[in-house]
Structure formats: structure tokens, C-alpha cells
Amino acid sequence: MDVSISLVIFLALAAMAIISSLMVVVGRNLFNAAMFLGAYLLVIAGFYFLLSAELVGIMQVFVYVGGVVVVLLFGIMLTSQMINVRLVSALQQRVLTLVVVAALVGLLVSIFSKTSFYYISSAEAPRDSISLIGKLFMTDYVLPFEVISVLLLAALIGAVIIAREEGRQ
Amino acid sequence: MIPLSYYLTLSAILFGIGLIGVLLRKNAIAILFSVEIMLNSANLNLVAFSKYITPSQASGQMFALFVMAIAAAEVAVGLAIILMIYRNMQSIDLDKLNIFKW
Amino acid sequence: MNYYLALIVLLPVLSFITLLIFGKRMGEKSSYVSIAAVLAGFALSIKALLYVMDGGHAKIAFTWLSIGNFDVTFGLLLDELTAVMLVVVTLVSALVQIFSIGYMHGDKRIGWFFASLSMFTASMLLLVLSPNFIQMYIAWEGVGLFSYLLIGFWFEKKSASDAAKKAFLVTRVGDLGFVIGLILLYVTAGTLDMDKVFAMQFAPVVAGTISILIFFGAIGKSAQFPLHVWLPDAMEGPTPVSALIHAATMVAAGVFLVARAYPLFEQSPAAMQFVAVIGTITAFMAATIALTITDIKRVLAYSTVSQLGYMMMGLGVGAYAAGMFHLFTHAFFKALLFLSAGSVIHAVHSQEIFDMGGLGRKMKITAITFTIGGLALAGFPFLSGFWSKDEILLGAYQSGHMAIFWIGLLTALLTAFYIFRVVFIVFLGKPRGHHSEHVQESPAVMSVPLIIFGALALSAGLIGSPLTGNAFQSFLTGGHGAEHHPDYMVMGLSGAVALLGIFAAWLRYGTRLLPANIISKDNLIYKLLVNKYYVDEFYYKYLVKPTHAIAQFAYTFDQRVIDGIVNGVAWITVRFGIGLKRIQTGYVQGYALYMLVGLIILIIWSCRVLGLQ
Numbered sequence: 001m002d003v004s005i006s007l008v009i010f011l012a013l014a015a016m017a018i019i020s021s022l023m024v025v026v027g028r029n030l031f032n033a034a035m036f037l038g039a040y041l042l043v044i045a046g047f048y049f050l051l052s053a054e055l056v057g058i059m060q061v062f063v064y065v066g067g068v069v070v071v072l073l074f075g076i077m078l079t080s081q082m083i084n085v086r087l088v089s090a091l092q093q094r095v096l097t098l099v100v101v102a103a104l105v106g107l108l109v110s111i112f113s114k115t116s117f118y119y120i121s122s123a124e125a126p127r128d129s130i131s132l133i134g135k136l137f138m139t140d141y142v143l144p145f146e147v148i149s150v151l152l153l154a155a156l157i158g159a160v161i162i163a164r165e166e167g168r169q
Numbered sequence: 170m171i172p173l174s175y176y177l178t179l180s181a182i183l184f185g186i187g188l189i190g191v192l193l194r195k196n197a198i199a200i201l202f203s204v205e206i207m208l209n210s211a212n213l214n215l216v217a218f219s220k221y222i223t224p225s226q227a228s229g230q231m232f233a234l235f236v237m238a239i240a241a242a243e244v245a246v247g248l249a250i251i252l253m254i255y256r257n258m259q260s261i262d263l264d265k266l267n268i269f270k271w
Numbered sequence: 272m273n274y275y276l277a278l279i280v281l282l283p284v285l286s287f288i289t290l291l292i293f294g295k296r297m298g299e300k301s302s303y304v305s306i307a308a309v310l311a312g313f314a315l316s317i318k319a320l321l322y323v324m325d326g327g328h329a330k331i332a333f334t335w336l337s338i339g340n341f342d343v344t345f346g347l348l349l350d351e352l353t354a355v356m357l358v359v360v361t362l363v364s365a366l367v368q369i370f371s372i373g374y375m376h377g378d379k380r381i382g383w384f385f386a387s388l389s390m391f392t393a394s395m396l397l398l399v400l401s402p403n404f405i406q407m408y409i410a411w412e413g414v415g416l417f418s419y420l421l422i423g424f425w426f427e428k429k430s431a432s433d434a435a436k437k438a439f440l441v442t443r444v445g446d447l448g449f450v451i452g453l454i455l456l457y458v459t460a461g462t463l464d465m466d467k468v469f470a471m472q473f474a475p476v477v478a479g480t481i482s483i484l485i486f487f488g489a490i491g492k493s494a495q496f497p498l499h500v501w502l503p504d505a506m507e508g509p510t511p512v513s514a515l516i517h518a519a520t521m522v523a524a525g526v527f528l529v530a531r532a533y534p535l536f537e538q539s540p541a542a543m544q545f546v547a548v549i550g551t552i553t554a555f556m557a558a559t560i561a562l563t564i565t566d567i568k569r570v571l572a573y574s575t576v577s578q579l580g581y582m583m584m585g586l587g588v589g590a591y592a593a594g595m596f597h598l599f600t601h602a603f604f605k606a607l608l609f610l611s612a613g614s615v616i617h618a619v620h621s622q623e624i625f626d627m628g629g630l631g632r633k634m635k636i637t638a639i640t641f642t643i644g645g646l647a648l649a650g651f652p653f654l655s656g657f658w659s660k661d662e663i664l665l666g667a668y669q670s671g672h673m674a675i676f677w678i679g680l681l682t683a684l685l686t687a688f689y690i691f692r693v694v695f696i697v698f699l700g701k702p703r704g705h706h707s708e709h710v711q712e713s714p715a716v717m718s719v720p721l722i723i724f725g726a727l728a729l730s731a732g733l734i735g736s737p738l739t740g741n742a743f744q745s746f747l748t749g750g751h752g753a754e755h756h757p758d759y760m761v762m763g764l765s766g767a768v769a770l771l772g773i774f775a776a777w778l779r780y781g782t783r784l785l786p787a788n789i790i791s792k793d794n795l796i797y798k799l800l801v802n803k804y805y806v807d808e809f810y811y812k813y814l815v816k817p818t819h820a821i822a823q824f825a826y827t828f829d830q831r832v833i834d835g836i837v838n839g840v841a842w843i844t845v846r847f848g849i850g851l852k853r854i855q856t857g858y859v860q861g862y863a864l865y866m867l868v869g870l871i872i873l874i875i876w877s878c879r880v881l882g883l884q
Contacts, residue, residue: 141231
């Protein structure tokens with residue numbers, strides 16, 4: 001792919017990501033915010049495709065857009081706090097937070113810009129990254145893989161127990 | 170190829186936006202949204218590093234996948250907690266959840 | 272013999288432990304344990320005395336603990352001096368304890384009383400049996416401690432607990448000198464074992480310094496001038512305790528110490544002189560003070576101080592055996608006087624002699640025994656006090672200490688006067704105060720010891736008198752003491768002054784021949800005497816008050832400055848906490864913000880460390 005085309009694509013995606021995430025953060029309507037979050041997550045998936053990480057992109061769409069956003073929408077509905085809620089803090093805290101976050105981001109960006117990454121590899125990504133990842137899951141990363149499955153099980157049970165209503169046992 | 174620092178800068182900006190959300194939103198669910206933004210920005214970072222530094226090993230992608238799994242678990246547990254709080258306090262406004270005040 | 276010796280000390284200790292455990296339950300019966308122990312001790316002491324009279328000596332020693340080259344040995348030593356002291360201590364203690372059955376009847380803490388008496392006796396026995404100065408010092412402090420407990424036995428009375436404290440602190444002053452002397456002795460001689468120390472030859476200056484320092488201990492314990500002030504106050508204790516303290520145990524310890532360390536004193540004429548002078552001053556001063564006292568026990572107390580002065584005088588002028596002989600006779604007649612006084616007090620419930628009067632008809636035994644004691648004390652011819660006092664005066668005379676001799680003689684006159692002043696006021700005349708009108712003789716447990724002591728006061732002097740060839744003295748000095756010819760001039764003088772003193776007292780208090788106000792109360796000397804030479808006032812003004820001032824200053828300093836600092840620190844912490852708690856807003860996002868600030872600082876800091884900027 002030509003560099004300029006991919007740069008254009010990157011910048012477009014970046015703009016979309018920033019706009020949608022800003023909408024999530026400042027939006028007054030929680031339902032709209034959830035929608036923008038879905039958009040944001042899709043944009044991120046686009047980045048993954050751009051970075052030729054197809055599996056991660058696909059999982060992003062499945063897990064986040066298909067799972068997390070839907071669950072969060074359920075949460076909004078269950079707490080019935082969609083509209084007319086106070087969403088943002090007082091001005092004093094807003095200013096302070098903005099300053100601190102700006103400082104952090106500025107700091108990070110300045111570090112990135114000054115860092116030269118010696119380890120940049122020019123090697124091509126393997127064409128079939130999915131099978132590579134599958135192999136890795138079953139070989140090098142088999143222990144974290146199993147641990148994460150236990151974690152998911154624990155989270156499942158834990159969420160049920162926490163959210164269960166005490167009276168209806 | 171697009172320079173790595175573009176991705177890093179973008180992810181830092183997105184992270185900052187998510188952070189602002191976490192620090193300023195009063196609604197607990199909105200805060201969960203913001204946390205998702207931050208997590209994704211970090212994931213973007215990982216995948217970008219994977220592409221640029223170890224393209225043939227895909228370790229960044231592996232990490233990203235694990236982060237996703239953990240994020241899913243976090244959303245589940247987080248929402249359960251929020252539900253619990255809502256049931257007990259009839260609100261998920263963080264300003265009202267200050268019983269640990271001095 | 273060794274086992275018997277150990278038993279003499281251990282029996283009272285055993286009785287102490289038994290009474291400590293069972294004393295409360297046994298109540299009045301606890302006296303039997305204590306008396307049985309001390310009577311057994313007395314029997315064993317007689318056995319020890321006979322053994323020594325056969326020329327036997329005994330010494331046990333074992334190493335108690337070793338510190339480097341310094342071995343602390345523990346042991347028992349039996350020689351002539353010890354044997355005499357053993358008999359005196361156990362006998363007096365036994366009789367006093369028997370007397371106490373009657374005197375202390377009905378006291379709540381009677382078990383503890385007898386336990387303390389046992390341990391008091393045990394400490395004294397250990398003291399006289401000590402073969403080295405360390406052990407002696409331990410026993411010495413034991414005597415001090417138990418005297419403190421016994422003087423303050425009725426500690427509910429403030430005056431009693433004050434007197435106990437005073438006794439303890441004043442004797443402690445002397446003990447300080449004693450300890451310094453012992454340290455000096457150890458540094459010089461390298462040992463504190465008596466046999467070894469006495470075999471050594473010191474430079475006169477060294478021997479003098481050590482002796483005088485050791486003598487300080489004796490000054491405190493034997494209530495010599497200027498540390499005599501505690502003994503009259505010690506009258507706050509129960510009367511049997513006073514008797515024991517005055518006759519055999521506590522105050523005799525000081526005289527015994529000087530007698531024991533005599534070989535050391537002899538090496539320094541200056542030290543001897545010092546002992547003699549202190550003794551003389553004490554004897555005279557106490558006798559003059561006793562002239563004006565109206566408390567029967569305090570008169571006896573000052574008389575003890577005076578007689579102790581005599582003993583020191585005797586030791587100081589070189590009449591070693593005479594000093595000890597006086598200790599021996601004094602033990603009996605002073606115990607007799609105290610117990611008789613106790614009997615009187617028991618009957619009249621007062622210690623003021625002007626509350627008494629006319630008791631002679633109602634308390635015949637007590638009157639007779641007290642008078643015998645008085646006669647012995649006054650040095651009435653051929654009673655025990657006469658022989659021993661005469662020996663001391665003779666010693667002073669023969670060694671050429673003429674000033675001391677004359678002061679001693681004058682003191683003897685005063686002694687006879689003040690004791691018969693008490694006798695005439697208490698036992699003759701008309702009853703004063705309602706208590707003395709219907710008094711009764713004390714029970715047998717009290718009167719029997721009085722009779723025994725009376726007999727001893729009459730006769731004990733004979734064994735040291737010229738009639739028996741100064742048997743006591745030659746025994747004490749190991750047979751080769753100077754068997755001197757009696758000096759009839761001195762003997763006659765001392766007998767005459769005794770009679771003169773008694774006559775003067777009779778003239779003044781026994782008859783109405785002299786007007787009562789023959790001595791003006793405004794007289795300067797009278798005032799001086801009534802106020803006991805202002806020694807207490809002097810101490811109060813120049814020692815107690817400055818100490819109080821220092822203590823007050825320290826208290827204020829502690830309250831203001833030390834506590835101020837402590838409280839200030841606490842106050843600052845509290846203030847800081849009150850300020851700091853405001854950051855605990857309860858808003859989670861606020862905390863998250865702080866965390867973020869911390870994160871930024873951490874990033875900057877690690878960049879610095881890694882050299883990135």
C-alpha cells in the first residue's frame with residue numbers, strides 16, 4: 001500500500017476516533033454516548049485492520065461492539081439513567097482535570113517524539129497471522145490462555161453473585 | 170509506512186480523552202464507557218508495537234487479545250457492581266457516593 | 272558448728288517466708304513461729320558462744336559470684352565478737368517478740384509484723400556473721416530496709432510513714448560514705464575479705480580515709496551527730512520495734528561495724544580521734560536534749576543516742592572491749608527501759624510524761640523494772656551500766672583524753688538526771704489525766720520479759736566488772752587483753768555523779784522543795800535544748816528546702832517544657848491531621864486525580880533517572 005494512501009486512511013480514522021471518543025466523554029445523552037462508543041470501537045477495529053492484525057480487529061468487533069456495548073446498554077436501561085442526569089463535574093474540578101490530563105498527554109507525546117525506536121523491524125507480517133496466533137495460543141501462551149479462561153469464569157460467577165438480588169435466593 | 174510515533178501520539182490523545190471522561194463524568198456507566206476508551210487506546214498501542222517491532226511474532230496482538238478478554242470480564246463485574254450500588258442507593262451519581270468522606 | 276551457724280540465720284529467714292505466706296491466715300498465732308525460730312537461734316547462739324569460749328573459731332566461705340578477678344564470697348564467720356553479738360541479738364529479739372504478743376494484741380497486720388521482726392533479726396544476725404564487707408553491706412541494707420518497714424508499720428499515720436522515710440533517707444546519707452569507703456578499700460587492698468584486709472598494713476592517711484568513710488556508715492546507722500535526727504522520730508514505730516532497734520539490732524550495727532573494722536581504725540590515730548570526738552559530741556548533745564523532752568519514748572531515744580555516743584567514745588579512745596561491753600549491757604537495760612515504757616504507754620495510751628504520774632502504786636512490776644533500767648542507765652553503782660560506763664571513762668582517762676573524760680563524766684551526770692526526771696514524774700506524784708487514774712498492770716507476756724530484762728540489767732555488768740577480773744573484756748580480746756587494775760578514783764567519781772544526778776532529779780521533781788519555775792522558759796539555753804540544737808531546722812532549711820525547690824523546679828520544667836514539647840508535637844500532629852483530612856473528600860474521582868498527579872511526577876522522575884531529559 002502506498003504510504004500516502006495509508007496515511008490518509010490513518011488520519012481519517014484518527015479524526016473519527018478522536019471525535020467519537022470526545023462525543024462519548026462530553027455527550028449529554030447516555031444512549032447517544034453508547035452509540036458513539038460503538039463507533040469508536042469500530043474505528044479502533046479499523047486501525048487493527050490497517051495494522052494487518054485481522055484477528056484482533058475481528059475480535060474487537062465481536063467482543064466489544066457485539067458484546068460490551070450491548071451489555072452497557074443493558075446497564076443503562078436497568079439503571080434508567082439515560083437522560084436528564086448530571087453528567088459532568090463542577091467547573092473547578094473540570095479545569096484542574098483538564099490541566100493535569102493535558103500535562104500527562106503532553107509529557108507522553110514529548111517522550112514519544114524524543115524517543116528513537118531502534119528496534120523497528122522492516123520484516124513483513126506473516127500473511128496468515130490468524131493461524132500464527134492460534135498456534136501461539138496453544139504453545140507459548142497456553143498458560144495465560146488457560147488462566148484467562150478461569151478468570152472469565154470467575155468474572156461470570158462473580159458478576160452473577162454481585163448483581164443477584166438478595167431477597168430472591 | 171506511517172511512523173510509529175503517529176500511532177503512539179494518537180493513542181496518547183485517546184487515552185487522555187478517556188481519562189478526562191473517567192475523572193469528570195458523574196454517571197458510573199459513563200465512566201465505564203470512558204474506561205473502555207482508555208483500554209482500547211492502550212490496545213491500539215500494543216498492536217502498533219506488534220506491527221512495527223515484532224511483526225513475525227505477533228506478541229503485541231496476543232497481548233491485545235488478552236486485554237480484550239480481561240476488559241470483557243471487567244465490564245461484566247463493573248456493571249454488576251453498578252447495579253448493586255443502584256439498587257442500594259437509588260443512584261449511580263458518584264457525587265452522592267461519598268460515605269467515606271471525613 | 273558450721274551448720275548451726277547457718278541455722279541461726281536461716282531459721283528467722285524461714286520464719287519470715289512462712290509468715291509471709293501464712294501470716295494472714297495465722298493471725299496472732301504467727302508469733303509462735305517467729306518466737307520459736309528466734310529462741311532456737313538463741314539456743315544455737317549459746318552453743319556457739321560456748322564453742323568460742325573453748326577457743327574455737329569457725330569460718331565458712333564459698334564463692335557466690337565472680338566478676339573478672341573480683342570474687343564475691345558469701346560465708347559466715349564466728350569469733351568472740353560475733354559470739355557475743357549473736358547472744359545479745361537473739362536474746363533481745365526473743366524477749367521483745369514475746370513482749371510483742373501482748374503489746375501488738377489485736378493488730379490487723381500482726382502476721383506481717385512478726386514476719387518483719389524475723390527478717391530484721393535475720394539481717395542483723397547475717398551482719399554480725401559476715402566474713403567480708405560485701406556481705407556485711409548487704410545485711411546492713413537489709414537491716415535498714417526492715418527498720419524502714421517496721422518504723423513505718425503504722426503507715427496509716429502520716430507521722431509514722433514520714434519517720435520511716437526520714438530514717439531510711441538519713442541513714443542512706445551515711446551509707447553513701449560507707450560504700451565509698453568500701454570501694455576505696457577494694458581499690459587499695461584488692462579484696463574485701465575481712466581476714467585479708469585486717470592482715471594488711473596501710474599508710475596512715477589511706478587507713479584514716481577509709482576508716483572515716485566507713486565510720487560515716489556507722490554515724491548514720493548508730494545515729495551519731497550529725498545524723499542522729501532520725502532516731503527520735505523512729506519512735507513512731509511500735510514500742511517493741513523501738514526496743515529492738517535501740518537495744519540490739521539497728522543502732523548496734525554501727526558500733527559493731529566500728530568494732531569489726533577496728534584493726535583498720537587502729538592504723539590511723541586520726542580516725543580514732545575522729546570517732547572519739549564524734550562519740551563525745553553525740554553523747555553530750557543527746558544527753559542535754561533529753562533534759563527537756565516530755566515524750567517518754569523520745570527521752571529514751573535521746574538516751575540511746577547518748578549511750579551510743581559513749582560506745583563510740585570508748586572505741587575511739589582505744590577502749591575497744593569497754594565499748595563493746597557497754598553495747599552489751601546497754602542492750603539489756605535499754606530494752607528493759609523501752610519495754611517498760613511500752614508497758615506504761617500500753618496502759619496510759621499516751622507518751623507524754625505529764626499525762627502520767629503516780630503509776631508506781633498501780634503498776635508495781637513495771638515501776639520496779641523501769642527504775643532498775645533507769646538505775647542501770649544512770650550508772651548507779653554495781654548495776655550493769657555502772658561497770659561498762661566506768662570502763663569507758665577509765666579508757667578515756669588512761670589514754671590521756673582528759674577533755675573527753677570530763678565531758679563523759681558530765682554526760683553521766685546529765686544522764687542520771689534526765690532518766691530520773693522521767694522516773695519521778697511518771698511513777699511518783701499524783702495521776703495527771705484520766706487515763707492514768709485507772710491503769711492496770713500489763714499481762715504476763717509483757718511483764719515476764721520485763722522481769723528477765725530486769726534481772727539482766729542488774730547482773731549483766733558483773734561479767735565485765737573487776738569483780739570477775741574483767742572476764743568479758745579478756746574474752747573479747749582473745750584472752751590477752753589488758754587486765755587492768757580497777758581505778759577506784761574513776762569508779763568513785765562515776766558512781767558519785769550518778770548519785771548526784773539522781774539526787775538532783777529527786778530534788779527537782781520528787782519533792783516540792785524547789786519551785787517549779789526555777790529555770791526560766793525564756794532562757795536561751797533552755798530554748799536551744801527544747802529545739803534540739805535546731806539540727807532538724809538546720810537540715811530543713813539548708814537541705815530539705817533546697818531539695819524541694821529543685822524538685823519544684825524539675826516538676827515545673829517537666830510540666831511546662833517536657834510536657835509542652837510532647838503535647839506540642841501531639842498538637843501539631845492533630846492540627847496537621849485536621850488540615851490533611853480535608854483531602855479525604857469522599858469523591859473517588861478526586862482520588863483518581865491525585866493518583867494521576869503522582870503518576871506524572873513518577874514519570875518525570877524516572878525520565879530523570881533514566882537520563883531521558
